[in-house]
Amino acid sequence: MDFKDKVTHIEDKSEQSYDIYNINKADIKHLPYSLRVLFENYVRNNKSNIKEVVNKFLSWNGSIQDQTEITFYPSRVIMQDFTGVPAVVDLASMRDAVKELDGDPSLINPQCQTDLVIDHSVMVDHYGTEDSKDLNTQLEYKRNIERYRLLKWGQGAFRNLRIVPPNNGIIHQINIEYISQVIFNKDKTLYPDTVVGTDSHTTMVNGLGVLGWGVGGIEAEAAMLGQPIPMLLPEVIGFNLTGKLSKSTTATDLVLTIVEQLRKANVVGKFVEFYGDALDHLSIADRCTIANMAPEYGATCGFFPIDDMTLSYMDTTGKDKAHVKIIEEYSKKVGLFRNDSDKIIYSNSLSLDISTVQSCLSGPKRPEDRVNLGDVKTVVTDEIKKQKKSKHQNDSGLADGAIMIAAITSCTNTSNPSVIIGAGLLAKKAVEKGLKVKDWVKTSLAPGSRVVKNYLEKAKLSEYFDKLGFNIIGYGCTTCIGNSGPLKDKYTDEITNKDLIVSSILSGNRNFEGRIHPEIKMNFLASPMLVIAYSLVGQIGLDISTESLGKDTNGKDVYLDDIWPSSEEIASVVHDNIDRKMFTDSYSDLFEGDSNWKDISTADSEYFDWQDDSTYIQPSPFFENINEELHKLESITNAYPLLILGDSVTTDHISPAGSFKDTTPAGKFLVKNGTQVADFNSYGSRRGNYRIMQRGTFANIRIANKLVPETTGGFTLHLPSNEQMPIFDAAEKYRQSNDNLIVFAGKNYGCGSSRDWAAKGTKLLGVKAVIAESFERIHRSNLVGMGVLPLEYMENETFESLGLDKLSQFTINKININDKVVKVTTSKNNSPFEFNLKIRIDTAMEWNYFMNDGILNYVLKNIASS
Structure with missing residues (x-):
């Protein structure tokens, strides 16, 4: 079928004709709209041998049993x-x-x-x-x-x-x-x-x-x-x-x-x-x-x-x-x-x-852990009991559940007019009643768009954010990605000395362990309105749906209903204060930058001028040994487990983005190279230097490695010596003795951010394969893209159900292109034991990438040869 067509458009009284690929020439009314976009993309970008795939689209019945491979060319x-x-x-x-x-x-x-x-x-x-x-x-x-x-x-x-x-x-x-x-x-x-x-x-x-x-x-x-x-x-x-x-x-x-x-x-x-x-x-x-x-x-x-x-x-x-x-x-x-x-x-x-739908939060550790507003108190009480290690009794001052960070932040909410204006109206009512944010709460507002500042000012709501301490601190992701900065100094010792389980509340999209701040062990996601409401009480363990938020200027209790704006009120302010000109003005100079940006000098060269002493930018190590040969599909012999992990290990766990200390391998490296601790910045900002990122892989302070069950953080057991040490140090020891390494994990391995350094760092540590119950989509693809073999247990099998010995070595048999299953040999109860794993290289193109030791090597070879 020929999908080429034209569409005619009247523009400035003249007729304009445009070429299109009109998939509507076929019967597509049964196709989901998202698949219609994929269908158009496929027929426009593939000019030959497309009949079979076209028929797969047109005969769509919801089933994908035959796993049709397609290519997608993003615009x-x-x-x-x-x-x-x-x-x-x-x-x-x-x-x-x-x-x-x-x-x-x-x-x-x-x-x-x-x-x-x-x-x-x-x-x-x-x-x-x-x-x-x-x-x-x-x-x-x-x-x-x-x-x-x-x-x-x-x-x-x-x-x-x-x-x-x-x-x-x-x-x-x-x-x-x-x-x-x-x-x-x-x-x-x-x-x-x-x-x-x-x-x-x-x-x-x-x-x-x-x-x-x-x-x-x-x-x-x-x-x-x-x-x-x-x-x-x-x-x-x-x-x-x-x-x-x-x-x-x-x-x-x-x-x-x-x-x-x-x-x-x-x-x-x-x-x-x-x-x-x-x-x-x-x-x-x-x-x-x-x-x-x-x-x-x-x-x-x-x-x-x-x-x-x-x-x-x-x-x-x-x-x-x-x-x-x-x-x-x-x-x-x-x-x-x-x-x-x-x-x-x-x-x-x-x-x-x-x-x-009811008013709710999500937390304290995962976005999917939704809690109705009235149930938060119970969830928090249970979580504190679970986490509390010492028997220290809370006295005056901070208590367990204290909210240390209240942040209106992230791409999800900060530029949705209904919730940000709603938060402004709630702040206005709170200020008018004399309510204030608790002293220990660190407050911030980081809009996703400069337009937000314009309509908040036009609606005369900015001043109320400011009066509660929610001043605009910048236009960026900030707290949502762990750039929360330090807690208020005068409370940090108290948190440590009392072994307090403290909290954050943010209008973000991620609340994984250790992500928001290293000292905060409970993180809750909420609307901007609830972020402000909770900052007024400073305690996540209160039921703000029924308990008082504080006293007004007359000494009368103020409740959430007293300051919650109506939907009609919000809609009216949105309608009256947002217009087209705000957007055209805000984006008129998007690519120009401020004076700080304009003052940055750069060389006019097609090659970058690398500096050997830079701790931020170093050339990539992945192109040092490019050759025309394909990656050899050899068995992975006598591999040691570097980590054995549980479920829902995120890319934050694998490659953290936040701050780090001078006691970590990355911190020690920087200090040795003359960097002051105050200038460490964050892992995320150091991703241009593989030497830092390699040392930061699996270094999240909350990662739980079953090889060292009594320790959390970036440690493992070096099996040949039976020594506990940082994961990077162990990987180096294994490298020196030419030992193969693998990683074991549970369900949803690699969930969270699309963080390629989670795969790059895994590769640089010398890991040959990752074995999991299931992978999140992006991370599985990234592992293949770095030449690391992703393997899954067979259905209803796990590390535990197979009775595998975490102190054993494992040999993964040689695989061939397009294999679906591979055999693994280990020892159990002093006897040889074999089991099968699924190979998660899903398409022919992915096999090409894997055979070239990664996607970038594949692309580079093709470009060089052309």
């Missing part, structure tokens, strides 16, 4: 600086490698639009004052000048790479407000805007009808260089949303409820597509809040189709009106515009009447 790539810096380091290193191979270095250039938003580096050092943002900005540039010099060089050295300088907002909010086109118009050809990003919350853009998801940095680099994303045609879970939210609930409550429901449904590796009459009432901001947390509910994406809400949002955010009309005309012609009469077939369906 663009988006990155943030924590993942973007190592990507630019890799690209610069690839240019050096191509030069060594007598190739053309200019071939190392992004082939598609690539945007890098610097939003992950600002830290909450200063807070609660008018000049907090400026002071934090000064420190940000001081700490990160080497990294920013690399990025500014990259902007000039690479085609199609745009850099958004610091303090403009959070990547995903900028993506939906400015970068996303919904429909691309390139060289008079129209096609759907699609994206992959080096941040797992790239999924937020699906709320706008743009198909996208997070990938590892290595996979994104390959996509930039023209490689397709290999994937299997996914299952699509339909999620029927009906009804309207009640007056007391928010989009945050809704998404936390959806996260809980979908996690239980096991949607890992699947698309989720939302439909139902509730979409008529859910704004784009609300949809993006839901789409944002797809990594938390485990899906590849949570997709909302294009509809009138999309068009209205594109107009409000300042898109050219002619382009908005093109979006409508094109999407209706090719069948991408939402049509509730289409009889869509889903792999499975779930439903939720959103009027039943």
